[in-house]
Amino acid sequence: MEKRDEGTIEEPLDLIRLSLDERIFVKMRQDRELRGKLHAYDQHLNMILSDVEETIRVVEKDEETDEEIVKSIKRKIKMLFVRGDGVILISPPLRSN
Amino acid sequence: MLFYSFYKTLVGKEITVELKNDLAITGYLQSVDQFLNIKLRDIRVEEEQKYPYMLSVKNCFIRGSVVRYVHLPADDVDVDTLQDHARLEAREQKKAQQQ
Amino acid sequence: MSAVAPSTTSASGGAATSNNNNAQFNFFKMCIGRPVVVKLNNGVEYRGILEVVDGNMNIVMEQTEEYLNGQLKTKYGDCFLRGNNVLYISAQSKK
Numbered sequence: 001m002e003k004r005d006e007g008t009i010e011e012p013l014d015l016i017r018l019s020l021d022e023r024i025f026v027k028m029r030q031d032r033e034l035r036g037k038l039h040a041y042d043q044h045l046n047m048i049l050s051d052v053e054e055t056i057r058v059v060e061k062d063e064e065t066d067e068e069i070v071k072s073i074k075r076k077i078k079m080l081f082v083r084g085d086g087v088i089l090i091s092p093p094l095r096s097n
Numbered sequence: 098m099l100f101y102s103f104y105k106t107l108v109g110k111e112i113t114v115e116l117k118n119d120l121a122i123t124g125y126l127q128s129v130d131q132f133l134n135i136k137l138r139d140i141r142v143e144e145e146q147k148y149p150y151m152l153s154v155k156n157c158f159i160r161g162s163v164v165r166y167v168h169l170p171a172d173d174v175d176v177d178t179l180q181d182h183a184r185l186e187a188r189e190q191k192k193a194q195q196q
Numbered sequence: 197m198s199a200v201a202p203s204t205t206s207a208s209g210g211a212a213t214s215n216n217n218n219a220q221f222n223f224f225k226m227c228i229g230r231p232v233v234v235k236l237n238n239g240v241e242y243r244g245i246l247e248v249v250d251g252n253m254n255i256v257m258e259q260t261e262e263y264l265n266g267q268l269k270t271k272y273g274d275c276f277l278r279g280n281n282v283l284y285i286s287a288q289s290k291k
Binding site: 011013017020040079 | 174
């Protein structure tokens with residue numbers, strides 16, 4: 001039997017492990033998105049990211065025209081702990097197999 | 098356990114805890130437990146005028162589950178050690194699963 | 197109910213533990229490497245090739261397309277979906 005390889009994905013969390021020290025994209029609840037470099041994670045998907053850019057999508061309704069205006073608010077955070085329960089999706093940069 | 102140990106190294110440091118209801122509380126980390134519940138002292142709140150009832154609060158206990166983010170002091174975080182610990186814990190987790 | 201576990205997957209490594217050995221996991225195993233549709237509780241749909249699933253329904257897919265209300269929104273190379281958001285996983289017939 002082949003020796004288990006640290007570079008292969010045999011369970012979903014392996015993808016996250018292979019993304020350590022890489023910039024990742026995280027989709028969060030409430031229309032929030034994060035881009036940052038991953039430094040730590042656990043099985044709940046709690047994470048620590050650095051040089052984070054957060055994008056929040058807010059829909060404002062124009063009182064007169066009833067038009068919906070979608071706004072993106074961006075902010076930068078140097079070092080951020082993210083609680084896993086708000087995470088929906090994580091995508092690493094393109095990985096060469 | 099990784100984040101619990103990590104937070105213990107930050108005791109006494111100033112952090113900002115952003116809650117799921119958008120309230121952001123800045124204060125000195127007093128203690129943390131395994132659920133990542135957090136005790137802060139000498140707190141202040143962003144947008145105080147929006148949350149006037151917070152003015153008289155000096156110390157607080159925050160239940161871990163209501164936290165969205167914690168803004169950390171970047172200089173006090175050793176990212177290399179963190180990554181090593183994360184890999185180590187991933188390996189231990191796998192071992193435990195197989196047994 | 198003696199579902200057929202493909203011999204290729206059951207032979208790979210020691211990861212296939214006995215508690216995984218039920219109908220649910222046989223279904224997942226059958227889907228691996230095939231196109232699937234994953235719908236989340238928030239209504240968003242992901243179409244891609246299923247790479248791996250675990251007991252929490254955490255999912256890794258590749259060549260993933262994100263659809264909202266039937267419209268393509270984004271594409272991801274690899275993507276990890278946190279299990280608690282998953283409403284269903286649906287196997288697609290091979291094209």
